[in-house]
Amino acid sequence: MAWFSKPKYTVLASSKKEQQSRNLWTKCDGCGETIYNKEWEENLRVCPKCGHHQRISASDRILLLMDEGTFREEDAYLRTTDPLAFSDSKGPYREKITVTIAKTGLRESVIAGSGRIEGIPVEIAAMDFEFLGGSLGSVAGEKICRTIDRAIRHKRAVIITSCSGGARMHEGIVSLMQMAKTSAWLGKLKAAGLPFISILTHPTTGGVTASYASIGDIIVAEPGALIGFAGARVIEQTIRQKLPEGFQTAEFLVERGFVDLIVPRKEMKSRIAKLLRYLGCKA
Amino acid sequence: MFPLPVAGCLMVHTSRTDGPMDIKHCDFEEPLVEIQQRIDELGSFSTTEGVDFSAEIAKLKGRSETMLGEIYSRLTPWQIVQVARHPQRPYFLDYIRMMSDDFEELHGDRLFGDDKAIVTGFATIAGVRMAVIGQQKGRDVKENITRNFGMPRPEGYRKALRIMDLAARFNLPIVTFIDTPGAYPGLDAEERGQGEAIARNLREMALYEVPIVVVVIGEGGSGGALAIGVGDRVLMMQNSIYSVISPEGCASILWRDATKAEDAANALRMTAGDLVGLGVVDEIVPEPVGGAHREPMQTAMTLKEAILRSLAELQKQPKQRLVERRLEKIRRIGPVLDQ
Structure with a gap:
């Protein structure tokens, strides 16, 4: 991507799908406008016409936030044990994982590691929607807990960028327990007096919303991001009426008091760095 | 045996289940329903016709219990x-x-x-x-x-x-x-x-x-x-x-x-x-x-x-x-x- 050159010393895998789709023009999902790719990338994949923030990968998210060349990935090779030996109508979960790894070039739904934001050392975990809808399973849960462990060990802040459909059904109860596990570890982080900034991006729903995403010391959202616990279709079926316009958006959650602030992508890094400094983090 | 005035329960009534009642059968308990029907039939026969079916009824009750045990010893997840x-x-x-x-x-x-x-x-x-x-x-x-x-x-x-x-x-x-x-x-x-x-x-x-x-x-x-x-x-x-x-x-x-x-x-x-x-x-x-x-x-x-x-x-x-x-x-x- 044009807005950052990929430094040699990071070990991030960029999404294959993205590499393949580098055409000359991009159509904005928000307004349908066709935008010249160079402009699109320079604008960090935010539509210059309507301000729609297109979803970006975990690695792009990390490169966007971290100082160039400072990110070091950790626990890159953790893999699920397929605790339920799960199969659905499309076949075994194990095969789905193998296919997803080959298709996306990702290894799991979370990329975690250490890096610096404007010189401030932080531990970061970023979710990638391309990997089974960014679902939270045993590997994602463990990576987040290890991220918090490192933060406690080195006395650093934790940043988690969420982008997920929720818990991973293929891991059943084990994925549900990752909600308890990650939230419990954030309790340990809190007891250690260290800050946690939760960044919510489109979409953040289900079990991720009902665990770490919603209990940041500071919760920051990207404009227009869909954020909620229950899916819109489920709610409509329950209450038997259409949901109001703009329900479950970042803006809605700020109004209701569940998000601190909305920050456009271009300002995200500098604003997060500033917040960290207010919370006592030093470069 | 247990004192029952429970403050919260008085405010919002919730029915009790600790008394005897008619059990609603699950789909997979169908065979038990048939036996129960025959027991009921024999019972009403005994009173109307004056014939003693107590031995048969006891036998059927025994069968019903055995069957219940069998059904519940191998419940599938969906039955659970x-x-x-x-x-x-x-x-x-x-x-x-x-x-x-x-x-x-x-x-x-x-x-x-x-x-x-x-x-x-x-x-x-x-x-x-x-x-x-x-x-x-x-x-x-x-x-x-x-x-x-x-x-x-x-x-x-x-x-x-x-x-x-x-x-x-x-x-x-x-x-x-x-x-x-x-x-x-x-x-x-x-x-x-x-x-x-x-x-x-x-x-x-x-x-x-x-x-x-x-x-x-x-x-x-x-x-x-x-x-x-x-x-x-x-x-x-x-x-x-x-x-x-x-x-x-x-x-x-x-x-x-x-x-x-x-x-x-x-x-x-x-x-x-x-x-x-x-x-x-x-x-x-x-x-x-x-x-x-x-x-x-x-x-x-x-x-x-x-x-x-x-x-x-x-x-x-x-x-x-x-x-x-x-x-x-x-x-x-x-x-x-x-x-």
Whole structure:
């Protein structure tokens, strides 16, 4: 991507799908406008016409936030044990994982590691929607807990960028327990007096919303991001009426008091760095 | 045997199940219905025709019992789902009524309101004082409207948190009873931060320095169940279920066909036996043959013994060690491979 050159010393895998789709023009999902790719990338994949923030990968998210060349990935090779030996109508979960790894070039739904934001050392975990809808399973849960462990060990802040459909059904109860596990570890982080900034991006729903995403010391959202616990279709079926316009958006959650602030992508890094400094983090 | 004036129950009526009643049969109990019909026929024959069929009736009753035992010795996951959701299954307040010497319900989250899908309060069970939290379903339409079918809203989870905080401050053990299809997926629940309410409970429960015993008594429906389900000891009634998603929900997403719920129930591993294997549940509380709804009092006494035994063991541990162990146990769930 044009807005950052990929430094040699990071070990991030960029999404294959993205590499393949580098055409000359991009159509904005928000307004349908066709935008010249160079402009699109320079604008960090935010539509210059309507301000729609297109979803970006975990690695792009990390490169966007971290100082160039400072990110070091950790626990890159953790893999699920397929605790339920799960199969659905499309076949075994194990095969789905193998296919997803080959298709996306990702290894799991979370990329975690250490890096610096404007010189401030932080531990970061970023979710990638391309990997089974960014679902939270045993590997994602463990990576987040290890991220918090490192933060406690080195006395650093934790940043988690969420982008997920929720818990991973293929891991059943084990994925549900990752909600308890990650939230419990954030309790340990809190007891250690260290800050946690939760960044919510489109979409953040289900079990991720009902665990770490919603209990940041500071919760920051990207404009227009869909954020909620229950899916819109489920709610409509329950209450038997259409949901109001703009329900479950970042803006809605700020109004209701569940998000601190909305920050456009271009300002995200500098604003997060500033917040960290207010919370006592030093470069 | 058990004094029954329970303050909270008087305010919001909830039917009892500890008396004799007609058992509603599940689909898979069909053969029992036929036998029962023949018993009834013979019975009325005896009175109208004056013929003594008592020997035949006794034989049929024996067959019925044997058959019930056979059916319940090899329940499939989908059949267990039916038992877990059985409309006559004992609910939280039934257990409290049958197990406790005293119960004082405490209401409200001090922020918004009093969610009746979660009942909280202080209870004394065999002389042991504790805080109890439970999801409460209703027996009929009216009760279910009051109880919202056991689906809590954020204020329910915040009420639970308030009572657990009290318990931790005043050194009372906490016992929670899980029985919910899930957290309420409604517009108002979203507006008041359903996700935040659940998440906060998960974080706080992990660190309370008092023993926490969790019992899954019926349906353990996803995050809505887990929000009162982080503890030192997780017990599960033999015919209850606990899962990340309902079999129907899973089927409609992964099979794209809600009628494949039985397949999903098999794949999700949601029974007590499965959950012990996965390290989520510590102990299965046995139910009488035919399920808890056939012998509520007997079930309650078994559960009472299991809860008291767990509490006694946990009370012996130093507070710091209690929390350490709780965290270690949570962390171990879902081991990963490192290649």
